[in-house]
Amino acid sequence: MHQPVTLLWAIGRARRGSRRSLPWPDTAEALTALLARHVPPGSRPRPDYPVLALHRAGLWEFDDHTGDVPTAHGDSEIAAWFARHRPAGGLAAPFHDLLRRSGFARVTAVEAILLKYLGDGDGSALLEDTGLHDPAMAEDTDASIAAARAPADPAVTRAxxxxxxxALLDDGAAGGGVPRRAVLRHAPLRSAAARRAVLARSGGRCENPACGGAPDDVTDRGAPLLEVDHVLDLARGGPDHPRAMVALCPNCHAVKTRGRTRESLRAVLLDVARSRHDAMGGG
Known part of the structure; x- marks a missing residue:
């Protein structure tokens, strides 16, 4: 578990926009504490081993060292090398930049790490400790990503x-009709992807057909003031899937949650979610 914990820590830093490279004492202090909480009992929470292994795999860069590094064998040799060189570094720059900017790359990378090392096990505590647990982690943090992808017709972009x-959320059939499990199996990542899908589908507009007018104001990042809602309450067994979720302005969200007409509105919104899901090729 040493390498996945180290990778998720670095991805969490990228997601938060933290600087890529850290002095070795700072890296060692942060990783030692994190490893102590998440590696199996009896394993030593040493950060030098996973960092060295990731460096040899091309995933970690030492910024101020260009010479040879020790092999991932020999306890005393590795400890002495890190104590002597104290190499500043971090996740390799191309990976750091991609994972900082792209929500899609971030979610799929984290899921791949969890599946490889945890299978279908619960990774929630590790994701929370590394800052990768909240639904907003699927959002892009660089507007140039969306701009670079945008064709002439915005509706094509949304679809x-x-x-x-x-496609990350649905079970389906691979080639030859072989069953295929959804790409995202871990709940925090599924929730983040589902939320991102609904916001893309909405086109920045409240999905309540009877909306009296969403606020003209926007968030600090220029995003519309929309709240993603599970039409069928998640706590009561409702699906965490866009076909049963909608994007609502704060007023409509309040009506759906606390208004006298909430039951009839819930039926309308469920129909809207399903019809829009089908119309946009959600599967």
């Missing part, structure tokens, strides 16, 4: 984004 996110 493509929606279909791509839904």
């Amino acid at each position: 493509a984004q929606y279909e791509r996110w839904c």
Whole structure:
């Protein structure tokens, strides 16, 4: 578990926009504490082993060292090398930059790490400790990503984004009709992807057909003031899937949650979610 914990820690830093490279004492202190909480009992929470292994795999860069590094064998040799060189470094720059900017790359990378090392086990505590647990982790943090993908017709962009996110959530059939499990199996990542899909589908507009007018104001990042809602309450067994979720302005969300007409509105919104899901090729 040493390498996945180290990778998720670095991805969490990228997601938060933290600087890529850290002095070795700072890296060692942070990783030692994290490893102590998440590696199996009896394993030593040493950060030098996973960092060295990731460096040899091309995933970690030492910024101020260009000479040879020890092999991932020999306890005393490795400890002495890190104590002597104290190499500043971090996740390799191309990976750090991609995972900082792209929500899709971030979600799929984290899921791949969890599946490889945890299978279908619960990784929630590790994701929370590394800052990768909240639903907003699937959002892009660089507007240039969306701009670079945008074709002339914005509706095409929305449909493509929606279909791509839904493809991560749905079970289906691979070639020859062989059953295929959804790409995202871990709940925090599924929730983040589902939320991102609904926001893409909405096109920045409240999905309540009777909306009296969403606020004209936007968030600090220029995003519309929309709240993603599970039409069928998640706590009561409702599906965490875009076909049963909608994007609502704060007023409509309040009506759906606390208004006298909430039951009839819930039926309308469920129909809206399903029809829009089908219309946009969500599967």
